[in-house]
Amino acid sequence: MLPPSGVSRSLPAQGAAILSTTMAIDLSMPVLIVDDYATMIRILRNLLGQIGFENIDDASDGSGALTKLRSRKYGLVISDWNMEPMTGYDLLREVRADPELAGTPFIMVTAESKTENVIAAKKAGVNNYIVKPFNAQTLQQKIESVFASAQPAV
Numbered sequence: 001m002l003p004p005s006g007v008s009r010s011l012p013a014q015g016a017a018i019l020s021t022t023m024a025i026d027l028s029m030p031v032l033i034v035d036d037y038a039t040m041i042r043i044l045r046n047l048l049g050q051i052g053f054e055n056i057d058d059a060s061d062g063s064g065a066l067t068k069l070r071s072r073k074y075g076l077v078i079s080d081w082n083m084e085p086m087t088g089y090d091l092l093r094e095v096r097a098d099p100e101l102a103g104t105p106f107i108m109v110t111a112e113s114k115t116e117n118v119i120a121a122k123k124a125g126v127n128n129y130i131v132k133p134f135n136a137q138t139l140q141q142k143i144e145s146v147f148a149s150a151q152p153a154v
Contacts, residue, residue, distance in 0.1 A: 025147050027051075029075030033058040034065040034091060035109070036083040044109075050076060050136045051143070062086025066094055071103050075142065081110035081117065089121065096125040105146045109134075 031053055033044045041058045048056050057074070059065035063086045067078065077095065079088035086094075088108055095101045105127045110117065113131045121129055127146040130138065 010028065021027045022028065025143070028054050030055045030057060030072060031076045032065060032068060032074045032079065033106045034060075034062065034077065034079035034083070034088060035081065036060050036096050040080065040109075044139075047139050048078075062088060062091035062094070065091055069095065069104070070098075074104060076146070077104055079108060081108055081112065081121075089124065092121065092124045092126055107142055109145060110137075 002110060023053050031048060032149065033041050033048075033056065035041050035058070036046070038060075041060075041144070045058070046054050057068060059068050059070075062079070066086075068074075069077070077091075079091055081088040088110070090107055095104055102125075106125070106126045107130060108121050108126045109130045110130065111132045118129055127149070128142045130142050
């Protein structure tokens with residue numbers, strides 16, 4: 001169905017309007033994706049783009065991510081758990097142990113839903129946890145949850 005004449009209709013990327021209107025999240029903040037699987041990096045880049053994020057960087061392992069984190073301030077890290085030589089869990093522990101990086105929001109992504117992994121990640125200071133497979137809506141909800149819990153109570 002066409003809009004009435006004289007009315008233009010533009011639709012944002014799926015999810016962009018929802019995220020930007022429900023929470024004050026800076027969609028231009030730098031986001032670091034950490035995964036050793038290039039296809040997963042591409043998928044995450046696409047999903048973040050659908051949500052409305054514009055400034056997306058990536059690293060193929062935890063040590064590469066640490067180098068990037070120490071040279072630039074990121075607003076969010078989304079990391080795979082299973083990587084070599086440094087796992088996402090090891091990266092998380094390094095980030096939380098570094099006073100300069102400790103406050104960086106961190107979401108762990110994994111194919112494993114083992115309870116012990118979730119507990120270990122929570123104890124290490126992860127802000128949220130996503131089990132593969134997932135879609136843009138799930139990713140958006142997890143990001144919103146991370147930033148909602150970071151907001152002071154009114």
